[in-house]
Amino acid sequence: MAKLDKIVMDRLKRKSEPLVHPRQVSAVVCHRRLWSTQIEEYLVEWKGLWTSGHIPHSWHTLEELEHCLNIVQAYLQKLITTSPPPPPKFKRKSSEDHTPRPSPSYRTNTSPSSASESIHPEDHHVRVARSRDVKCYNAILTAKDGWFEVTESSAANVPQIDSTAFPTTKMVEEAKVTRFTSATNKIRRELIDRLKRIRSSKEDAEVTMANTVDQDSPPLGFKFVDESILREGVIKLDDDTLEGCHKCRPDMGQNIGCEYTRWCACLEYARVDEERLDERTLALYLQWKETDEGDPYQFPKRFPYRIDKTHGLLLNGFYLDSRHTIYECNDRCRCGPRCKNRNVQWGRSVPLQIFKTKERGWGLRCPVDLRRGQFIDTYRGEIITSLEADRREKEAGFGKDSYLYSLDKFREEKDLQEHDMFLVDGQFMGGPTRFINHSCEPNCRQYAVSYNKHDFRVYDIAFFACQDIPKNTELTFDYMDKDEEDEDEDQHGSQRQANPNDVSEGGIKPVKCRCGSKKCRKWLWM
């Protein structure tokens, strides 16, 4: 490293206060608010193999917990669900509230002179809270390379607590009536920043959040990603297998490319437009359907999109009402960038809002009117193998929300085995569509979209409005995605189903449906 860089780095390091490293934290287990400064502090339980058997705990400001906000949020979510909201105005609760902000013990390593090893946790907490310097129990904190380091200590001047009974009941009771506004605001700001970074194909198509129900924010542990992430064992056919339509050109016919659907190589597997078949081609078509012999190029195909002056490309009614794969053109095509057979691949172009519903956790809505057939966004996440999905389901345990989406559209058609299929897991990372709730009478539908017709295992799941949707209406889709007309014709990507006989194996809990529609089937995943 150049000498100047090193100096700048050293100066930066010295200037910055140490932070708590998320990997060293087991949990945040309590919070308090200091009367004089109104600063909120959070009690961290440290991860590690502690020889004494007494787990170190220490109090930290939100600044020190900058990288652990998701852990703070998990603590607050538990607090919100187990206790009534704290009073709107801060009331003095105990002498603790008079405590000035403690100066960090990692610097001084000093502690109250009266500390002893056999103190009752309750008394100890009060005494410690009164002290100016103590912020750590059962250990001392030091700073190294910008991070806190915790070292077990049973020295007389280090406050000792029985970590099996810590935080004490008194601390927990006090926390229940202590506000946590700074944390809520910080978490919210962090989320808004993350939402601003989500990519879209249009400048004003931002993702925002709203909560008029409680103080919660969408989980910070969730990572917004612009592309799905391929995990171990997942094979996506590489670009060599990508075939473009080489006979199409931008200046054909209506100057949009690919309108001669018989020529377009991308539309080879698209649904044949039976209405446009004459007697001769109808006979050939019926034969081709039966024997799979012949040239599919000779048949006209259903074109996926049409142009609407206000809303751009809209999915054609035929596709909306059926469940056929949408085959889009790609970078190898000769039809040019304005081809109207490229839509989903450009990404979301409508604004979205993640909002808190009253009974169904977070949901998604669009702050502008949507037209029937309008593309909303794709379902993103980690693409994992079936084996990995089973492992994750078992690890999560019975009754956890499911964010798994099977990419099994071509399973039957291509005679693929279930264990060969991949799934998209949107639990830990994904896009805003991960927050779409279920309805038995949905206003959106999901479709398989392929840009590589030779790849039967990796494709996009895209959500389209299946009716006109007034702005700010909750967007929903049917998690079981039963298509009345095509039920046994085509399998289509759906959320992984609950198997009621398999619940002990970590299956999906059949959650009571709260969609409120007249046609409600009463249970999710059924």
Ligand SMILES: C[S@@+](CC[C@H](N)C(=O)[O-])C[C@H]1O[C@@H](n2cnc3c(N)ncnc32)[C@H](O)[C@@H]1O
């Ligand atoms: C893919 S997530 C949807 C986002 C979720 N609401 C959240 O806050 O993260 C699926 C979970 O949302 C809840 N959910 C979705 N639709 C529901 C419905 N109609 N009734 C009850 N709960 C629903 C269930 O807990 C379900 O397991």
